[in-house]
Amino acid sequence: MIDFEFHSPTTLEEAFDLLEQYGEDARVIAGGTALVLQMKQRFAQPGHVIGLRKIPGLNSIAIEAMGSNGDTGSVRIGALCTQRSIEYSEIIGQKLPLVAETFRRVATPRIRSMATIGGGLVHGDPNQDPPPTLIALGASAVLTSSRGQRVVPVAELFLDYFETDLRPGEILTSVVVPQAPPGSGAAYLKFLPRTADDYATVSVAAVVTAGEDNMCRDVRIVLGSVGVTPVHASDAEDSLRGRPLNEENIRACAAMVSDLVDPLDDYRGSAAYKREMAQVFTRRAIQQAMAAMSPEKNKD
Amino acid sequence: MIQRVNLKVNGQDHQLDIPARRLLVDCLRYELGLTGTKEGCSVGICGACTVLIDGEMAASCITLAAAVDGAEITTIEGLAGEDGRLHPVQQAFIDHGGFQCGICTPGQVMAAKALLDQNPSPTEDEIRDWMMGNLCRCTGYYGILDSVVKAAEASETSRGANASNNAQ
Ligand SMILES: Cc1cc2nc3c(=O)[nH]c(=O)nc-3n(C[C@H](O)[C@H](O)[C@H](O)COP(=O)(O)OP(=O)(O)OC[C@H]3O[C@@H](n4cnc5c(N)ncnc54)[C@H](O)[C@@H]3O)c2cc1C
Ligand code: FES
Ligand code: FES
Numbered sequence: 001m002i003d004f005e006f007h008s009p010t011t012l013e014e015a016f017d018l019l020e021q022y023g024e025d026a027r028v029i030a031g032g033t034a035l036v037l038q039m040k041q042r043f044a045q046p047g048h049v050i051g052l053r054k055i056p057g058l059n060s061i062a063i064e065a066m067g068s069n070g071d072t073g074s075v076r077i078g079a080l081c082t083q084r085s086i087e088y089s090e091i092i093g094q095k096l097p098l099v100a101e102t103f104r105r106v107a108t109p110r111i112r113s114m115a116t117i118g119g120g121l122v123h124g125d126p127n128q129d130p131p132p133t134l135i136a137l138g139a140s141a142v143l144t145s146s147r148g149q150r151v152v153p154v155a156e157l158f159l160d161y162f163e164t165d166l167r168p169g170e171i172l173t174s175v176v177v178p179q180a181p182p183g184s185g186a187a188y189l190k191f192l193p194r195t196a197d198d199y200a201t202v203s204v205a206a207v208v209t210a211g212e213d214n215m216c217r218d219v220r221i222v223l224g225s226v227g228v229t230p231v232h233a234s235d236a237e238d239s240l241r242g243r244p245l246n247e248e249n250i251r252a253c254a255a256m257v258s259d260l261v262d263p264l265d266d267y268r269g270s271a272a273y274k275r276e277m278a279q280v281f282t283r284r285a286i287q288q289a290m291a292a293m294s295p296e297k298n299k300d
Numbered sequence: 301m302i303q304r305v306n307l308k309v310n311g312q313d314h315q316l317d318i319p320a321r322r323l324l325v326d327c328l329r330y331e332l333g334l335t336g337t338k339e340g341c342s343v344g345i346c347g348a349c350t351v352l353i354d355g356e357m358a359a360s361c362i363t364l365a366a367a368v369d370g371a372e373i374t375t376i377e378g379l380a381g382e383d384g385r386l387h388p389v390q391q392a393f394i395d396h397g398g399f400q401c402g403i404c405t406p407g408q409v410m411a412a413k414a415l416l417d418q419n420p421s422p423t424e425d426e427i428r429d430w431m432m433g434n435l436c437r438c439t440g441y442y443g444i445l446d447s448v449v450k451a452a453e454a455s456e457t458s459r460g461a462n463a464s465n466n467a468q
Pocket of ligand 2: 360
């Protein structure tokens with residue numbers, strides 16, 4: 001690791017000033033699980049590292065006002081919330097069970113005790129677990145700078161391999177996650193053929209909303225580990241939306257996913273294998289999401 | 301760059317002037333001479349370097365000491381009582397074959413302590429799940445699992461005894 005200076009601002013304004021002052025030579029650090037590794041390997045060599053830990057108010061989880069239709073709301077998750085605090089949060093467990101379940105699939109309890117939701121998003125690694133789920137639920141990232149705030153859908157945050165839309169001077173301060181609409185079911189599947197603490201070979205988040213007569217009113221399908229960014233399979237969604245949620249339509253929808261993904265050959269499997277698995281796990285995710293649709297669950 | 305970092309390690313305050321790039325594991329081992337914390341993989345996977353930071357388990361090999369300025373750190377050296385009596389988890393690892401070569405043991409014990417602090421009566425599945433990030437090349441894990449189960453039972457018994465003592 002090259003030498004650097006560590007800064008511990010105690011307000012966001014102070015952090016913005018430091019980002020302004022040191023520009024490209026500065027990096028913020030949250031849990032450090034990604035950045036410290038990159039610094040050890042010299043992929044990142046900042047001259048100034050700005051710790052966010054001492055800035056109060058960035059690690060709360062709160063219910064936001066109800067949506068315009070009055071029956072679903074959102075939850076605002078502070079950027080510095082650790083993955084473990086999200087996994088165990090009562091609010092998340094009640095309002096966003098899929099989010100709790102997804103964070104539980106990340107790495108090991110020790111990494112989850114350190115890593116934060118904000119750090120994971122800005123890291124921009126397409127193999128991570130939370131992004132597919134957050135995108136499928138329509139979450140947004142709040143990016144704050146001395147100039148003001150931008151609210152960017154998580155779906156648009158990822159530009160390329162390890163590259164996000166975070167602009168110079170910006171800090172991700174919170175993530176707003178809407179509850180799934182009433183009448184919907186959701187699932188996150190992580191295909192792990194090697195070890196339980198590995199990154200996914202393929203992962204799929206699916207949120208399915210059923211209308212009358214088992215009609216698919218809406219569906220969201222987002223995959224991880226199969227491209228340079230998370231892959232939102234909108235063409236496949238279109239093929240199912242408005243159609244009956246039967247075996248044939250679900251199979252046809254899942255089959256489309258193979259052509260929408262662009263996985264790499266690596267030690268977790270060949271690109272061809274991952275394409276195949278993307279299809280299999282999409283089908284299972286839709287089926288599991290449908291099985292999770294219980295009228296009980298959708299009441300609040 | 302040399303920077304001032306304050307750490308409370310095992311209840312003792314330390315004011316350290318160290319390079320900003322100093323990792324917590326190195327700070328503990330070299331600055332403070334606490335060599336009980338081991339370094340295995342150096343990338344957050346094996347768990348040998350597990351310590352508690354403000355009560356939460358953490359990998360000290362990917363933690364910058366400067367980033368946890370002001371925090372309370374607990375290492376394996378901080379578990380035994382002042383009279384030298386071992387922590388129930390340490391005693392259980394000795395009594396129930398929780399280790400062989402011992403290199404992974406400080407990390408295993410710290411992880412188990414973190415679990416029992418937060419969940420005093422875990423199920424076997426909960427223990428397996430919690431400890432999945434602490435690798436061991438020797439024991440085959442059964443001894444470790446057994447030790448944590450027994451440590452939880454022992455803590456429960458001693459809590460029960462304390463409660464009845466207090467009631468008297
Ligand atoms: C051993 C190991 C196993 C892992 N396994 C998995 C896995 O199975 N699944 C998975 O999904 N992930 C896995 N991860 C990745 C892990 O989820 C990320 O490392 C973590 O989420 C990053 O969060 P952090 O708070 O530690 O970020 P940091 O390392 O602190 O920061 C990461 C990046 O984000 C920037 N940053 C951090 N916070 C902010 C902010 N608020 N605003 C702007 N920029 C910010 C930093 O400058 C840096 O570029 C694993 C990591 C390790 C070390
Ligand atoms: S040495 Fe830190 S996790 Fe392996
Ligand atoms: S006892 Fe040897 S590695 Fe665990």
